[in-house]
Amino acid sequence: MKVETRLFAWLAPFFALCGVVYGVLTDWQEPVGSAGLLLVAALVAMIGGYFTLLAKRIDARPEDDPHAEIEQGAGDQGVYSPWSWWPLVVGAAAAISFLALAVGWWLLYLGAALAVIGLVGWILEFSRGQHAH
Known part of the structure; x- marks a missing residue:
């Protein structure tokens, strides 16, 4: 760091x-x-x-x-969901929210609602189903 x-x-x-x-x-x-x-x-x-x-x-x-070798950085770098569709939902919510700037502010409510759904789904993805722990 x-x-x-x-x-x-x-x-x-x-x-x-x-x-x-x-x-x-x-x-x-x-x-x-x-x-x-x-x-x-x-x-x-x-x-x-x-x-x-x-x-x-x-x-x-x-x-x-400064004297580290490349292989010292090998291994797990974090926990990632390999087959998650939730980032697509969050991206669609961001696209709809930015579209609200051109179309109308009423569309921002739809984008915000979709963003909340996507973020909750993405955060709680490992809390249920086959990947629960």
Whole structure:
């Protein structure tokens, strides 16, 4: 987690500096750009803070060791559902939600309902059926 933590730790002040420079160059007359850049800095700082806390909780990964061998990263990388249809449902919900921007806001309700169904199904997929544990 060292690389990710350092990346986000350096990006947060960079975006904050960009937001201040943007505000100074526009005489603070265009607040959307500077506010957007400052919000990006805050979001990047939150991700960096999360990675910092996560790095303290988990053991060092092979990616963090400059002398590591390739085979040290072999093995299971996580739990993935191989034949899941729920990501398709979530993707369709996202497509419908973005379509609401062009067609009408009423369509957003349908997309949000489908997203809730898809997310609940995806999260609880291993809690029932043949893959339950």
